[in-house]
Amino acid sequence: MTLSVNTSQNGWPLSKNSLIERTSFWKDYICFFIRLFMSKILIIGACGQIGTELVLTLREKFGNQSVIAADVRENCPEIIANGPYQKMDILDREAVRGFIIEEKIDQVYLLAALLSATAEKHPDFAWKLNMEGLFTILDLAKEGYLKRIFWPSSIAVFGPATPKIQTPQQTIMEPSTVYGISKLAGENWCAYYHSKFGVDVRSIRYPGLISYKSLPGGGTTDYAVDIFYKAKEGKEFNCFLSENTSLPMMFMDDAIRATIELMEVDQEKVKIRTSYNIAGCSFTPKELTHEIQKIMPNFKISYSSDFRQAIADSWPDTIDDSVAKKDWGWSSQVDLPKLVEIMLKNVSIPV
Numbered sequence: 001m002t003l004s005v006n007t008s009q010n011g012w013p014l015s016k017n018s019l020i021e022r023t024s025f026w027k028d029y030i031c032f033f034i035r036l037f038m039s040k041i042l043i044i045g046a047c048g049q050i051g052t053e054l055v056l057t058l059r060e061k062f063g064n065q066s067v068i069a070a071d072v073r074e075n076c077p078e079i080i081a082n083g084p085y086q087k088m089d090i091l092d093r094e095a096v097r098g099f100i101i102e103e104k105i106d107q108v109y110l111l112a113a114l115l116s117a118t119a120e121k122h123p124d125f126a127w128k129l130n131m132e133g134l135f136t137i138l139d140l141a142k143e144g145y146l147k148r149i150f151w152p153s154s155i156a157v158f159g160p161a162t163p164k165i166q167t168p169q170q171t172i173m174e175p176s177t178v179y180g181i182s183k184l185a186g187e188n189w190c191a192y193y194h195s196k197f198g199v200d201v202r203s204i205r206y207p208g209l210i211s212y213k214s215l216p217g218g219g220t221t222d223y224a225v226d227i228f229y230k231a232k233e234g235k236e237f238n239c240f241l242s243e244n245t246s247l248p249m250m251f252m253d254d255a256i257r258a259t260i261e262l263m264e265v266d267q268e269k270v271k272i273r274t275s276y277n278i279a280g281c282s283f284t285p286k287e288l289t290h291e292i293q294k295i296m297p298n299f300k301i302s303y304s305s306d307f308r309q310a311i312a313d314s315w316p317d318t319i320d321d322s323v324a325k326k327d328w329g330w331s332s333q334v335d336l337p338k339l340v341e342i343m344l345k346n347v348s349i350p351v
């Protein structure tokens with residue numbers, strides 16, 4: 001066995017400083033090569049409820065410099081300021097194309113969209129935003145600039161004629177909202193680009209997502225986040241859905257894990273190229289309140305339904321996610337009691 005000693009060119013042992021310099025030179029050199037072969041990821045709509053947490057998780061996994069956050073917002077929120085940020089309007093097709101080609105991006109997560117409740121107020125713009133951006137990204141993949149795309153769908157693709165209990169992967173759709181129509185059309189365009197042009201686009205039908213790191217952006221399930229802020233403030237919560245409205249929901253960690261697992265699985269395991277059903281836990285506002293009251297017995301709720309009730313009534317109660325389980329091993333980890341415990345522990349009231 002030979003012992004090697006670090007020496008300088010003239011044979012003297014290296015000083016501590018030059019050792020540090022050399023170590024950091026090699027670290028940069030290795031990182032440069034790792035980056036050369038690793039994906040360069042762009043997340044569009046990165047400042048929203050899902051984007052914020054997806055950026056943080058992907059940066060932890062692939063390094064801060066490999067994951068570029070992009071959003072129409074001028075400034076990047078503090079929470080994702082640990083890596084590159086690009087102001088980007090997904091509707092500016094040429095600018096988006098230029099950036100993706102120039103930066104040699106090879107994976108895009110396209111999250112920019114108008115959500116269910118806001119889309120009902122601005123139907124023309126919702127259709128434009130939710131569809132045009134998708135074509136820009138699908139076309140880039142078709143031309144060979146992108147290797148893989150993630151585009152989220154929603155339980156809003158289902159409608160009043162859909163079986164409500166354990167809604168299957170393939171069933172009657174007929175959505176009754178602008179948002180749902182745009183998501184169903186988007187799903188079918190994804191499947192079309194995959195079968196005609198071999199585009200590797202992957203998608204999940206997210207249920208209502210619950211998180212404490214970022215606020216929701218205008219959906220019908222937003223009440224299930226807002227309620228925790230009121231509970232922490234010690235105030236009564238006025239719910240915009242009726243007490244027995246059951247909806248499929250999921251804790252954000254599960255949703256982010258599902259997204260990354262689906263993006264990392266081998267091509268041949270991705271059998272569904274419209275969008276996968278996934279399920280977390282379904283509950284009503286009454287059931288959620290009951291669970292909160294186990295920890296905060298004085299918490300109170302009142303109900304006054306608004307236009308979002310009709311949207312919620314058109315959606316499933318529970319989701320069958322057996323196809324995602326079979327194809328790529330999906331499994332939810334957070335049930336309602338755990339979700340409530342995590343939210344009440346972590347929600348912080350803005351000062």
Ligand SMILES: NC(=O)c1ccc[n+]([C@@H]2O[C@H](COP(=O)([O-])OP(=O)(O)OC[C@H]3O[C@@H](n4cnc5c(N)ncnc54)[C@H](O)[C@@H]3O)[C@@H](O)[C@H]2O)c1
Pocket residue numbers: 044045046047048049050051070071072073088089090091110111112113114115129152153154155205206207208209210215216217218219221
């Ligand atoms: N949050 C949920 O419960 C949920 C459920 C089902 C599906 N989804 C889908 O997931 C995706 C992300 O949802 P979210 O909850 O994070 O939404 P969000 O509203 O919180 O965030 C959307 C982000 O897109 C940005 N954006 C808007 N217009 C843009 C434009 N022209 N160019 C670039 N960026 C733009 C916004 O500034 C915002 O930061 C959407 O496609 C949504 O339909 C979300």
